[in-house]
Every structure is written in structure tokens, then in C-alpha cells.
């Protein structure tokens with residue numbers, strides 16, 4: 001019965017492995033038999049796994065732990081776009097499987113690997129973000145041995161360190177944002193698509209600003225579900241719903257389009273047209289040209305720092321805009337009166353990016369993809385990885401720490417006498 005369970009378990013592991021590694025692990029799958037002393041055969045995969053699979057127990061005899069026979073050089077420098085082929089060879093009985101690590105994680109889809117009789121081959125077409133520490137792990141069912149690190153440096157960045165080359169024809173060097181936790185990035189392979197929403201969509205909400213706006217306090221006074229609830233004599237803003245205020249780094253360098261209609265030149269120009277807010281940073285866009293009377297004004301805003309000002313009146317930096325896009329929580333667009341009344345009209349189209357295929361709209365050229373450290377994910381490392389949560393430490397935007405760390409912090413706080421620290425957990 002135990003054996004059957006074990007086989008079922010191994011089958012399911014095989015299926016899982018097949019599923020998750022199909023793109024990269026090129027090791028051919030085949031049944032390799034092991035002959036027990038009594039002449040029966042079992043699978044090689046059950047050699048030295050701590051379970052008796054041969055009735056005479058001979059599959060658990062003569063086991064030798066892995067030992068390195070050959071490893072790659074400790075320092076490798078390789079040109080951008082070239083193939084890097086690494087070899088690790090390990091002795092041991094049974095012959096270990098060789099797995100690969102880049103900074104402790106499985107290498108990405110730019111790599112293939114194969115393992116056979118203790119020999120592991122890794123072949124990667126190198127991108128800028130593939131610099132890092134490579135290692136191999138020799139694995140037997142009950143033992144694993146990790147090699148020394150191989151430091152790999154990819155050369156040939158046309159921009160200086162910490163910058164990346166914009167994709168497409170206009171080539172400019174753009175600083176890696178990477179949420180401040182990495183300086184290794186490149187132009188992401190992403191396609192343009194767009195979110196479209198009618199301004200009178202039922203999900204749209206409305207907001208008004210506080211009167212103290214002009215003292216550079218970008219505070220929302222009130223949020224309204226229905227436009228008719230907004231009091232008279234205040235300028236209402238559209239408050240965009242969820243899909244526009246969730247991790248927008250993929251919209252950087254994209255365009256936001258909407259329409260404005262006015263029938264009277266005496267509209268207010270006191271307030272900015274767009275207000276974006278994320279992680280304690282507020283950015284403002286003001287539409288400068290005179291609005292045309294009695295015809296639609298097609299407004300298109302390039303999501304680039306040059307178009308935005310900070311609350312203190314200074315020009316926004318790329319870090320400011322990326323911070324806001326990465327952690328965006330408020331997205332407001334000013335309404336203009338038509339025939340004396342505010343009414344939602346027109347459609348909003350906002351560029352976004354996707355890796356899920358081409359929509360006929362070209363590529364996103366300025367979206368970065370970063371090599372994120374442990375605990376982070378997202379093209380700009382803007383999210384915490386599974387098992388990690390954000391802690392308000394060190395950086396303005398905080399850092400991602402594992403759950404165990406949060407648990408320890410919570411204990412520290414809850415055993416100290418100052419109960420008011422609770423909200424930091």
C-alpha cells in the first residue's frame with residue numbers, strides 16, 4: 001500500500017514538474033530501471049530515497065552523497081545577446097540531477113537546461129538583467145549540494161550602469177526605477193493595449209477638492225457615488241475606478257486620451273486637469289492650450305514625467321512618476337461644465353501593456369523590466385512576492401519582508417508595554 005502511495009505521489013510530482021518547467025527543462029523523460037539484487041527492477045528515481053522498494057532493500061544500498069567534479073569559473077563576463085553555456089558535473093550514487101539557480105531562484109525563460117548522469121548543462125541567451133550569481137545544485141532524493149557561486153557579468157549595455165536603452169527607434173537611456181531595490185533592468189518585451197471606459201460608466205465615482213487646494217494641499221474633500229450628489233459651485237472630478245488605480249507601471253510612456261467639451265470661455269483654470277496620487281506623492285497635469293468652444297477637445301497626455309508637476313511646483317522626476325504609477329491610489333480627471341451643468345461624456349482610453357500577445361498597436365518602448373531581489377515581483381519590483389509583506393522601513397515605499405519577520409515584529413510590539421505601536425504591524 002505504501003509503495004502504491006509513493007508511486008502516485010511521484011507520478012503527481014512528475015506531472016507538476018512537467019507542467020511548470022516545460023518551457024525550459026529540456027531533459028528527455030524516460031524510464032530508467034534499477035535492477036534489484038533479486039532480479040526485479042524498480043525505477044532509478046527510487047534509488048536511495050529512504051524507502052525500501054526492492055523486497056531485499058538493495059535499492060537503498062551503496063548510496064554515495066553528491067560531490068562536485070567540475071564547476072564553471074567563478075567569474076564570467078559575457079556579451080549581451082550571446083549564449084552562456086555552463087556545465088556542472090557531480091559524482092555520487094545514484095547520479096544526481098543538476099538544478100540551476102540565479103540569485104537563488106530558478107533561471108528564467110531565456111535559459112534551457114538538461115541533466116543526465118550527474119552532468120548538468122545550462123544554456124542562456126543573455127539579457128542585461130541576467131547578470132548575477134549562478135550556482136548549481138546536485139540533487140539526490142535525500143541529499144542536495146549547492147555549488148560555489150559563479151559571478152556572471154553581462155557586458156554591452158549602451159547606457160551606463162543603472163540605465164536602460166529605450167526600445168524602438170528613438171533611443172534614449174532611461175534610469176532604472178525598480179522601486180529602489182535593484183539597478184538592473186532592461187526594456188520589457190511588452191505590447192501596447194488599452195483600457196477603455198465610458199465616462200458615464202456606473203463604476204465611475206466623483207470627487208471634490210478641499211478649498212485649501214491652492215496652499216498645495218491636494219486633499220480630496222469628498223467622494224460621491226453619484227454626480228447629482230456633488231454640491232453646486234464646486235468643480236467635480238471624475239474619480240477613476242479600480243482598474244486604473246492598480247499597479248500602473250506598465251502604462252509608463254503610454255498615452256491617456258479623453259475628450260472635453262465647453263461652450264463658454266469662462267471655465268475655471270484654477271485647478272489641474274489630472275491629479276495622480278500614490279505613496280504620499282501627488283502629481284498634477286494641466287492642459288495648457290486654450291480649449292475650443294463648441295467642439296470636442298481631444299486631450300491626449302503622454303505618461304511621462306515632463307508632463308507632470310509636483311505639489312511643490314517642481315517638475316516631476318521619473319522616480320516620482322514611477323512611484324505614483326507603481327502605488328497609484330487616486331486618479332482624478334477634472335470635469336468641465338457644458339450648458340451650465342456637469343455631465344459625464346465621452347470615453348477614456350488609457351494605454352497599458354501586456355505580454356499576452358500583439359493587439360496591432362505596437363510595442364511599449366519605455367516600460368522597464370527589473371531583476372528583483374528575493375521578496376519582490378512585478379516588472380518594477382513594485383509588489384511583494386508571495387510570503388512577503390510590506391514593512392515601512394528604510395525606503396520611502398517600504399520594503400518587502402517575509403511573514404516570519406512580521407510575526408516576530410508583532411511579538412516584539414505586543415510584548416512591549418507601548419500598545420500604541422500596534423498599527424505598525
Ligand SMILES: *[C@@H]1O[C@H](CO)[C@@H](O)[C@H](O)[C@H]1NC(C)=O
Pocket residue numbers: 074075151
Ligand atoms: C571577479 O571579478 C571581480 C570584479 O570584476 C573582481 O573584483 C574579482 O577579483 C574577480 N575574482 C576572481 C576570482 O577572478
Ligand SMILES: *[C@@H]1O[C@H](CO)[C@@H](O)[C@H](O)[C@H]1NC(C)=O
Pocket residue numbers: 083084085123
Ligand atoms: C551554447 O549553447 C547553444 C544552444 O544550446 C549552442 O547553440 C551554442 O553553440 C553553444 N555555444 C558554445 C560556445 O558551446
Ligand SMILES: *[C@@H]1O[C@H](CO)[C@@H](O)[C@H](O)[C@H]1NC(C)=O
Pocket residue numbers: 103132133149151
Ligand atoms: C553575488 O555574490 C556576491 C558575493 O557573494 C555578493 O556580494 C553580491 O551581492 C551577489 N549579487 C547578487 C545579485 O546577489
Ligand SMILES: *[C@@H]1O[C@H](CO)[C@@H](O)[C@H](O)[C@H]1NC(C)=O
Pocket residue numbers: 193194257349359361
Ligand atoms: C484601443 O485598443 C483597440 C484594440 O484593442 C484598438 O482598436 C484601438 O484603436 C485602441 N485605441 C487607442 C486610442 O489606442
Ligand SMILES: *[C@@H]1O[C@H](CO)[C@@H](O)[C@H](O)[C@H]1NC(C)=O
Pocket residue numbers: 263264265266
Ligand atoms: C459664461 O458663463 C458665465 C458664468 O457661468 C456667465 O456669466 C456668462 O454669461 C457665460 N457667457 C456666455 C457667452 O454664455
Ligand SMILES: *[C@@H]1O[C@H](CO)[C@@H](O)[C@H](O)[C@H]1NC(C)=O
Pocket residue numbers: 280396
Ligand atoms: C509625505 O510627503 C511629505 C512631503 O514630501 C513629507 O513631509 C511626509 O513626511 C511624507 N509622509 C510619509 C508618511 O512619508
Ligand SMILES: [Ca+2]
Pocket residue numbers: 046047048049050051052053054059060
Ligand atoms: Ca528506495
